[in-house]
Amino acid sequence: MSRPYIARVEGEKLHRRTFDVLVLGGGIAGLTAAISAARRWRVGLLTKAGFDDTTTFLAQGGIAAALGESDSPELHFEDTVQAGAGLCDENAVRVLVNEGPGRVRELMEICPHFDRVDGEIVLGREGAHSVARVVHAGGDATGSEVSSALAEAAKVGSRVQLYENEFVIDLLTLDGRCVGALSMSLDDGQLTLNVAMVTILATGGAGQVYGRTTNPAVATGDGIAMAYRAGAAIRGLEFVQFHPTGLAVEGQETVLLVTEALRGEGAYLRNKAGERFMERYDPRAELAARDVVVRGMVAEMRREKSESVCLDATHLDPGMLARRFPTVSAGVALHGLALARDLIPVAPVCHYFIGGVVTDVWGRTSVPGLYASGEVSSTGVHGANRLASNSLLEGLVFSERVVRDLDRYIGSLGEDVRRLRFALPQGDAEPRDGVDAAAARSALTTTMLRRAGVLRDEAGLRAAIVELRRLTSDLAFPRMGVAEYEALNLLTLGTQIAKSALLREESRGVHLREDFPERDDANWRRHITLRLPATQREELSTTGRREAST
Ligand SMILES: Cc1cc2nc3c(=O)[nH]c(=O)nc-3n(C[C@H](O)[C@H](O)[C@H](O)COP(=O)(O)OP(=O)(O)OC[C@H]3O[C@@H](n4cnc5c(N)ncnc54)[C@H](O)[C@@H]3O)c2cc1C
Missing domain, CATH: 3.90.700.10 (Succinate dehydrogenase/fumarate reductase flavoprotein, catalytic domain)
Structure with missing residues (x-):
């Protein structure tokens, strides 16, 4: 599992699409980024299911933003940092709370169904918020209202090219930067190289690592796993809410x-x-x-x-x-x-993955050309414990910031990567017998719930790592399909969660160690960041002549 490309491509004819901006994921983060970027760029959006099959669609409570008269961004900041248990990135939180109200007002123009009484927006109260500040739509149907409105805006009112049922397997990297993604159609199995100057990862979380989850079936952590394989830094995986x-x-x-x-x-x-x-x-x-x-x-x-x-x-x-x-x-x-x-x-x-792909306040990951937004990312706004209803807001705010940064990044590119021809490295997944993907997932979720769930200790976490390594090496590849790719991604995530949870010898936020029940600021007021060693990263090579940008 150390190779960056898990795709097995053996002589199949690859289709090719080119975009300025490639968005992966069709929840609030992906749709917001795509709609906004399409005002200027040629945008393609890939999602492995339909737009009503996302975590966003399931959201109930609403979106937190300082819109009320008794509220302020400063109060929202204090509540967020207080919940984050010493690990929030305060710059990122300031961005979230200051830009949040404006983004929510813009969303209300796309989605007119936010609940009002006598024309006034209704603000709900949720845990650890000091005032009522959560806007909601359709009562507790905020997610479906927002998803449907954004999907409609993308389909009808924008120039985004939308591809549903398109499973993204791997990110493509060349000379250390991301130049798109390899995907597979779930309708006919066709593999496609999606080449783009910029890729925005918005693939959501990974609740399926635990099986018993509020997350939909699509939440298999593919984005975090593929970004890790491509060399991006990931952090905070021990913080599973x-x-x-x-x-x-x-x-x-x-x-x-x-x-x-x-x-x-x-x-x-x-x-x-x-x-x-x-x-x-x-x-x-x-x-x-x-x-x-x-x-x-x-x-x-x-x-x-x-x-x-x-x-x-x-x-x-x-x-x-x-x-x-x-x-x-x-x-x-x-x-x-x-x-x-x-x-x-x-x-x-x-319920929610606080950790993810590390970004700065512009959504930039450690791999040039790769941005991340939404639950897949770790912007630092949630610290060690997410404040309720801050995650839809995070997707809205940071997706818009990603788009604001595109000019700068695209302007800095020395060549037009969309014209390059690539040779894909061979994946390392030779056909082999062993544990099938369904059995591996079942063993993974049992192990994660029992050994790396709400309460953790050293013995359990060590046992989990051993078991997950065994499952990874025993996983059968009769053929590579979505079930196998998802199982590999889930095993990657499970292993990294257990490793990070073992390293963090304290209890903080959502990470509870029975053998280290106290918070330990002296040693642990810091993040655990993981990155695939450079020697294990592999890149595309170009075939044919490289052309200068025009
Ligand atoms: C039941 C429930 C209620 C919630 N309520 C609230 C709430 O009230 N307020 C709040 O702020 N937060 C809430 N949350 C959390 C919030 O809904 C999510 O954090 C947020 O919607 C994530 O949005 P996203 O765009 O990052 O990801 P998602 O909405 O999960 O979208 C991810 C997208 O990526 C696609 N994708 C994934 N992998 C691949 C792949 N390999 N190839 C192609 N596409 C892929 C998926 O198909 C999907 O389109 C709730 C979560 C749940 C589960």
Whole structure:
């Protein structure tokens, strides 16, 4: 797994497309970047599924921005940095909170369905926000409203060339910079070299590493893994945010998120004995930061030897619950539950990847020509614990900044890479027997949940690394298809999560070590950054004459 190209290309005829700007991913980060870049550049956007099959589409609570009269970017900054547990990049947070309100107002022009009362935008309250500042659409259907509006704007109102069902396998690098990506059509298996002056990675997170997740099936961490193979620095992989309130019932493919906004409206957490317990762990009780709530829940679950606690909204107005939370109401109803009537069983569930591909405040990664935005990136705004509803905002703000930086980067290019002809290096994945991709994924998710989940320790993490290495070397390649590529990417991510979690000998934010329960600022107020050694990186070579830029 040390080779940068996992694609196996054996004599197939490669198609070729050329763009000024290539965007990978069709969630809020990818669509925002593509729509904005297409005002000036020739843009192609590839996504491995449809536009309604993204994490963005599932978002419920909303988007945080200092829009209210009692709010300010300074207050939003303080809340974000406080939640981030000492690891936020304060420059990046300033960019987020200062530029956020403007970006959200622009989004409201594309997506007119944000909730209002008497013409005034409604602001919701969520955990660890000191004031109500979360705008939402369709009650708790913010993600689907925003995704649909952005996808429509890309399809109808922009010149972006859109390719759905196009799986990106590898990034292409030449002379140390990124010049596009190799993709495979999921309709007919056709491989295509997508050559571009700039590539924007917006492939989202990796919740599928844990199997039990609120993330959709597409969240397999492909972007982080391919950027790592291409030589980009990645960091913070030990910071996996487990959301406190995933619906804890059997038989869900994607775990239903019981949104934090319910606690914002006054819902309680109760243990199996029926007691509210969060007050014992934090004065903010149910509205403490997510990591604090998760710790409280896990302590109660252990004490009671139970698999879940309960969310109690039965004292709240049934009309408000139905109006404000249609998605959660419909989701729990599938399991015979009603918010206004029943205690809802909930347990922590893998939800969000704080770590990712390192970027600066312009979305630039450590590989020239490769930008990253959205959940795939590590801009530094979340520190060691993401504040609720800051991630949609991060995608909006940093995608727009990426586009503002394109002129500068493209102007600095010495040649027109779009004209070059490339020879792909051979991948190292020779056909072989072994554990098939489905079995490897199942073993991976079991290992990750058991050994590198909410609570971690040295023995478990060491065992996880050994098991994941074994799975990686035993993975069978009867042929290379999406299942095999995704399994390789997930194993890469799992291994890097376990390695980073083992290195960080403290508990901070969402990273909880039972053998190092305290936060250790003296030794660990710093990031763990991983980068493939230069000797293991491999690049494209050009075939034919290189031409100067015209
Ligand atoms: C249930 C749920 C509720 C949430 N609620 C909120 C909320 O209220 N507020 C908030 O701020 N955040 C929320 N989040 C988090 C937030 O939704 C995500 O962090 C955000 O939407 C990520 O956007 P993105 O554009 O980076 O990625 P995504 O929306 O995940 O999009 C990734 C895109 O990349 C594509 N892709 C991935 N791999 C490949 C590949 N190999 N080839 C081609 N394409 C690929 C996917 O198909 C997809 O189009 C929630 C998350 C979940 C799961």
